[in-house]
Amino acid sequence: MATGGCKEIHVRNIELTGRITSDVRCSLVKDIVKFILYHREQIPLPYEQLKYYFERQENIKKGSEARKLSQLLDSVQELCSNLDLLFQTTSDVGQILILLGPTIATPKEIFEIKFTPNPLVGPLMEVPSCKMCSRLLHKSLVTYNTLIDINPPSLTSMHILFHGQRSADTKWFKPKHNFKIPKRGQHFTFQIFSKQSKSVKDPCQPIRGDVEGSECHRKEQNGINIREGTVADKEDFLWFMAPTIIKGIKDSVLCIPQQGELWVQ
Amino acid sequence: MAATSSANTITLKGSAEIVAEFFYYGINSILYQRGIYPPEHFTMTKKYGLSILVTTDESLKSYFGSVVKQLEEWLTQKIVQKVVVVVSSADNKEEVLERWQFDVETDQNVTVDSKPKEKSKSDIHKGIVSVIKQITATVTFLPLLEVPCTFNLLIYTDKDLETPSSWEESKPFLIGNSEEVKLRSFSTSIHKVEAMVSYKVQDDD
Amino acid sequence: MVRWHNLPIISWEKNCACRTNGVYEYSLYHAPNGTFFTEEILENSSVSYEYFKMDIPEENTVVLNMMGEFNNFLLNKFEKSKQEQSERMQLGERLSDKSRIARLESELEGLKRSSKRARVETEKEQSKESEEKKQLEKQVEDLRSKIALLVKRDEKISEELSLAKSSKDTLRKQYDDQIRDLKDKKLKVETALQDLQLSTRSHISKLKNEISRKDSEQSMLKTTLEQTKTQLHQQMRKAVEAGANRRTLEEYKAELYQIKQTNKELLLQIEENKDAVSLAKAVGNDVTRLPQLEEENKRLTKENEYLRATNENNYLLKEKVVGLEAKLSRTENRLTEMARLQVLNEELEEKNARSEAMISKLTKDGSNHDSNLDELKKKIKDLEEKNQEQNEIIQMYKDQKNMKGDFDPTKTKVLSFAFNPAAELKKKKEEEERKLQEEVEMLRERVRILEEMGNDANTQEIKVQLERRNSKEVDDLKKELQASELRTQRLKEVFKRKIHDLREACYRLTGYLINNPSDNQYNLISMYAEQQSDMLLFRSTPEGEMQLLENDFSSSLPDFIEAYLKQQDSIPAFLSSITLDLFSKQTTMIMGESQM
Numbered sequence A: 001m002a003t004g005g006c007k008e009i010h011v012r013n014i015e016l017t018g019r020i021t022s023d024v025r026c027s028l029v030k031d032i033v034k035f036i037l038y039h040r041e042q043i044p045l046p047y048e049q050l051k052y053y054f055e056r057q058e059n060i061k062k063g064s065e066a067r068k069l070s071q072l073l074d075s076v077q078e079l080c081s082n083l084d085l086l087f088q089t090t091s092d093v094g095q096i097l098i099l100l101g102p103t104i105a106t107p108k109e110i111f112e113i114k115f116t117p118n119p120l121v122g123p124l125m126e127v128p129s130c131k132m133c134s135r136l137l138h139k140s141l142v143t144y145n146t147l148i149d150i151n152p153p154s155l156t157s158m159h160i161l162f163h164g165q166r167s168a169d170t171k172w173f174k175p176k177h178n179f180k181i182p183k184r185g186q187h188f189t190f191q192i193f194s195k196q197s198k199s200v201k202d203p204c205q206p207i208r209g210d211v212e213g214s215e216c217h218r219k220e221q222n223g224i225n226i227r228e229g230t231v232a233d234k235e236d237f238l239w240f241m242a243p244t245i246i247k248g249i250k251d252s253v254l255c256i257p258q259q260g261e262l263w264v265q
Numbered sequence B: 001m002a003a004t005s006s007a008n009t010i011t012l013k014g015s016a017e018i019v020a021e022f023f024y025y026g027i028n029s030i031l032y033q034r035g036i037y038p039p040e041h042f043t044m045t046k047k048y049g050l051s052i053l054v055t056t057d058e059s060l061k062s063y064f065g066s067v068v069k070q071l072e073e074w075l076t077q078k079i080v081q082k083v084v085v086v087v088s089s090a091d092n093k094e095e096v097l098e099r100w101q102f103d104v105e106t107d108q109n110v111t112v113d114s115k116p117k118e119k120s121k122s123d124i125h126k127g128i129v130s131v132i133k134q135i136t137a138t139v140t141f142l143p144l145l146e147v148p149c150t151f152n153l154l155i156y157t158d159k160d161l162e163t164p165s166s167w168e169e170s171k172p173f174l175i176g177n178s179e180e181v182k183l184r185s186f187s188t189s190i191h192k193v194e195a196m197v198s199y200k201v202q203d204d205d
Numbered sequence C: 001m002v003r004w005h006n007l008p009i010i011s012w013e014k015n016c017a018c019r020t021n022g023v024y025e026y027s028l029y030h031a032p033n034g035t036f037f038t039e040e041i042l043e044n045s046s047v048s049y050e051y052f053k054m055d056i057p058e059e060n061t062v063v064l065n066m067m068g069e070f071n072n073f074l075l076n077k078f079e080k081s082k083q084e085q086s087e088r089m090q091l092g093e094r095l096s097d098k099s100r101i102a103r104l105e106s107e108l109e110g111l112k113r114s115s116k117r118a119r120v121e122t123e124k125e126q127s128k129e130s131e132e133k134k135q136l137e138k139q140v141e142d143l144r145s146k147i148a149l150l151v152k153r154d155e156k157i158s159e160e161l162s163l164a165k166s167s168k169d170t171l172r173k174q175y176d177d178q179i180r181d182l183k184d185k186k187l188k189v190e191t192a193l194q195d196l197q198l199s200t201r202s203h204i205s206k207l208k209n210e211i212s213r214k215d216s217e218q219s220m221l222k223t224t225l226e227q228t229k230t231q232l233h234q235q236m237r238k239a240v241e242a243g244a245n246r247r248t249l250e251e252y253k254a255e256l257y258q259i260k261q262t263n264k265e266l267l268l269q270i271e272e273n274k275d276a277v278s279l280a281k282a283v284g285n286d287v288t289r290l291p292q293l294e295e296e297n298k299r300l301t302k303e304n305e306y307l308r309a310t311n312e313n314n315y316l317l318k319e320k321v322v323g324l325e326a327k328l329s330r331t332e333n334r335l336t337e338m339a340r341l342q343v344l345n346e347e348l349e350e351k352n353a354r355s356e357a358m359i360s361k362l363t364k365d366g367s368n369h370d371s372n373l374d375e376l377k378k379k380i381k382d383l384e385e386k387n388q389e390q391n392e393i394i395q396m397y398k399d400q401k402n403m404k405g406d407f408d409p410t411k412t413k414v415l416s417f418a419f420n421p422a423a424e425l426k427k428k429k430e431e432e433e434r435k436l437q438e439e440v441e442m443l444r445e446r447v448r449i450l451e452e453m454g455n456d457a458n459t460q461e462i463k464v465q466l467e468r469r470n471s472k473e474v475d476d477l478k479k480e481l482q483a484s485e486l487r488t489q490r491l492k493e494v495f496k497r498k499i500h501d502l503r504e505a506c507y508r509l510t511g512y513l514i515n516n517p518s519d520n521q522y523n524l525i526s527m528y529a530e531q532q533s534d535m536l537l538f539r540s541t542p543e544g545e546m547q548l549l550e551n552d553f554s555s556s557l558p559d560f561i562e563a564y565l566k567q568q569d570s571i572p573a574f575l576s577s578i579t580l581d582l583f584s585k586q587t588t589m590i591m592g593e594s595q596m
Helices: A022-039 A047-055 A064-089 A130-142 A145-149 A211-221 B012-033 B058-076 B121-140 C059-404 C421-455 C459-510 C558-567 C571-595
Strands: A009-017 A095-100 A109-115 A157-165 A174-176 A186-195 A237-241 B042-047 B050-055 B080-089 B096-106 B149-158 B167-169 B178-187 B191-200 C009-013 C016-020 C025-030 C035-041 C047-053 C412-417 C512-518 C521-526 C535-540 C546-549
Touching (some): A009 A130, A022 A047, A022 A064, A022 A157, A047 A064, A130 B121, B012 B080, B012 B121, B050 B121, B058 B080, B058 B149, B058 C412, B058 C421, B121 B178, B191 C059, C059 C459, C421 C459, C521 C571, C558 C571
Parallel strands (some): A109 A186
Antiparallel strands (some): A095 A157, A174 A237, B096 B191, B178 B191, C035 C047, C521 C535, C535 C546
C-alpha cells in the first residue's frame, strides 16, 4: 500500500478576498497547471523560464528532446487558449481535474480544483486582479508542506478535465460520459474561496428554503448566466476532457554551460 | 581528537561545516533570485545534486569567505541564534524591503569531543535541498523589487560573546508593516535551521 | 435505253469485248467453258460480274442473241440502277436538305442566343461604365477640393518659411557676434598661456642644469667611493684571516674543556663504584638473615588475624550494648510521654466538645459558602481558559515578533561584518558625493572668475586664474619631474655599478686599468707598472681606429711599438707583451730582494 493506494484526500484551502471574476479563475487554473508541471517534476525548469529559453534557443540541446519540448509548449498553449474560451463562454465551471498518470483511469496523482461560489455581491466588494490572486495562490502552494513531502511521480502524462453542463458550449473539450474520479492515486483538492469584508450584509437568505429564495441566491452569484430552471440538475453535469495530453520531458533537454564554458550546442 | 564524521554519523564540527556551507549556497541563491546583483555576476555550480548559482564578484567572494568562516566557528561554539539576510534599497532612503531569517537551534549537550550522532548525510542533504528549492519557488509570490538593492548579513549571537575585531554590533533592521511567511527547515541532529521570509507589504494592484 | 451494240467499242479481243457509254464501261467476256460474264465498272469503281450461260448454236446468232439478250439485260439493269440512283438521289437530297435545315435552324438558335448574350453583356458594360464614370467624377471633385486645400497650405507654409528665414538671419547675426567675442577672448588666453609656458620651460631648463651639476658631483664621489672600497676589500681579507685563527683557537679551547669534563665524570664513576661495592657487602649480610625474617613474618600474620577477629567481636558487643541502652531510654521516654498524652487527651476532649458546637454553627454558614465556592470554581475555570487563550495569543505574537526579527537584548546581540556590501555601497556614494562637491566648488570658482573677467578683462586676474589652474599643472609636473629624477638616479647608480664591476674585471683579467678622461681618449695603467705615471695614451678616431699617443712612457718602449704595432699592427699583442715584460721585471726584482 505504499504507492498509489492512499485514499486520504489532502485538502488545501486557498483564501482570496473579494469577487473572483471568471478570467481570474481561468488564470488561476493555468497557473496551477504550470505549477504542477514544474513542482511534480514533469519539466526541469519553471514553465515560463523553459519557454523563454526555448524561444531564444538558449541552453536547449537540439534533437528529439527539443522536439518533445516544442510539442509540450504547443499543447500547453492550445490548452490555455481553449481554457480562456471556456471560461469566457461558460460561467458554471466549478470544478477542474488535473490527472498525472498514463491514462485517466490509472492516475498517480489527482489534483481537484474547486471554486466555491462568490460571496454575495455588495457595492463595496473589491475585485482583485489576476496578479494578486496568482500571488496568493503561489504563496499557499509553495508553503504546502504535505505536497512537498510526498515524492513526485516519474515522468508521465497530464490530463485535464472540467465538470460542466451537458449543454456546455465547447467544441474542443470532449464529453466523457462514464468518467468518475478514480479512487487510486494521491488525491489533492485545492479549494479556492474568497472571503468578503464583514460590512456587506447578505440580502437573500438561503435559509428560507423555498424555490424563490434559492433562485435569488443563484441569480446573484451567476451574474452572467441566469438559469431559468429551478433546482440544480445534477444529472445535467458531466465531465469533459481536453483532447491533447501534455507529456513530461526529461532534464536532458537542457544543456546549461558549466563553469568556463561560453557556449554549448 | 573527536572521530571524523562518516556518511551516517555527524560531529559538532561536521555539523557546523555543513550548516555554514548551506548558508553560503542559500544566500547566493537569494542574491540571484531577488536580482540583487545582475545575472552576469553569477556562475553555475553543482551542489547537493542541484544547479546553484554563486557569485563571481571578487570582493563579494572575499566577504563571504570571512563571514562564513566566522559563522562556522561560532556554530561550533554553539552561540549562533539567527542568521539574517537584510535586503534594502540602494538609494538614500536605505529602506529595508525584505528580510530572510534563519533561526538556528543547537543541541547544547553536544561538545567537540562528544561521540558522533547518528544521522545520514543524505537525509541532511534532502532537507537542505527542499529548503533551497522552496527559496527558489518564493519568487512566484514575493513582491517585485523594483529598485536597485543591496544586502547585509546579520548574525544574532549570545550576549556574552566577545565581539571580534572587524565585526560590530548592529541594529536588527526590522521592516515596518510587513508580512511573514514561514518556510521549511532542516536538521543535522545537532543544529536545526528554520527558514522564514518577511517582506514589506506593498499597496499595488 | 442504251443499246450495247451501239456503244462504241473500245477494244475487241479474243474472248472479250469492251464498250462504254461514256459513263460506264462494260466488258463482255467469253469464258472457254462456254459461259459469258459481264464486268460492269460502276460509278464508284466497283465491279460487278454477271454470269450467264447461253446455248451456242452458232457463233453469230449466239453472239447476236447474246448481244440482244445482253443488251436487254443491260438496259434493264441500267434502268433499274438509274431509278435506284434517282431515288437514292432524291432521298439523299431530301436528307441533305433536312440536315441542312436542321443545321441552319440550330445555327439560327445559336445566333439568337449569342445575340441575346451579347445584348446583355453590352448592357452590363454600359452600366459598369456609367458607374465608373460617376466614380471618376467624384474622384475628380475630391481631387479638386484637395488641390484647393493644398494650395492654401502651401501659401501658409511659404509665409512661415519667410518668417523663419528672417528669424534665422537675426540669430545668425547674434551668433556671429558671440563667436567674434569668444575668439578675441581665446586669443588673449592663448597669449597668456604662451607666456606661462615659456616661463615654465626656463624653469625646467634651470632644473636640468642643476641635475647635470649634481651628476658631476656624484661621479666624483663615486670615484672616491671606489677607492675606499678597494681598501675595504683588503681590510676584509685580513679580517677573514684573523677570524679563521680565532676559530681554531676556540676549537682547541672547546676540546680542552670537553676533556676536563670527561675527566670529572670518570672520577665520579669511580666513587660510585666504591659505594656500590660497600652496598653489595651490606646486602650480602641481609640475605643471610632472610629465612629468620620469614618465620617471624608468618607468626606475626597469625597473631594479626586473631587480634582482628577479637576486635570485631568487641565491636558487635559494643553495638548491642548501645542498642539496648537506647531501647531502655526510649521506653522510659514513652512512659513519660504517655503520661503527658493522657493529660493532653483530657484537654482535647474538652476542646472537641467546644469545636463541635462551633462546627454545627459553621455548617450552617458552610452551605452558603459552597455555592460561593462553585461560582468561584467556575470563575477560576473561565479565567484559566481565558488565560490559556491569552497565552496562545501571546505565543502567536511572540512567534510573529520572532519572525520579524525581534530579540531580547539581555540575551542576544546582533553582529554584522564591518566591510559588508551595504556599508561599502554607502562609502562609495559618500566618496562620489564628496568628489562631486569638490568639482562643483571648482566650477563655481571658475564661473565666478569668468563672470568677473567678462566685465573687465584684467590680465592680472586672468593670471591668477591661470596660475591657480597652472599651479596644479606645475605641481603635477614637479611630481613627475621628481619621479623621473629618482628614476634616472637609480638608473645611474645601476649603470655606475655595472661599469665599475666591468672595469674591475678588465683590470684583473687583462692587467690594465682603462680610464676614459675625455671623449675618445683612453689611459691605460698596467698592474705591474713601475710608477703611477707610466700610462699609455690611446685615442679613437672618428673612423673607428685606435691610435697610440706619444708620451714619456711610450717613448721608453720603441721596440714593442716597432714589433707589434708597426709590423704586426696588433694592439692586444703590444699590450700583452708590455704586461709580460713588466711582470718579468717585477718577479726578478722580488726574487732579487728575497735573495738579498
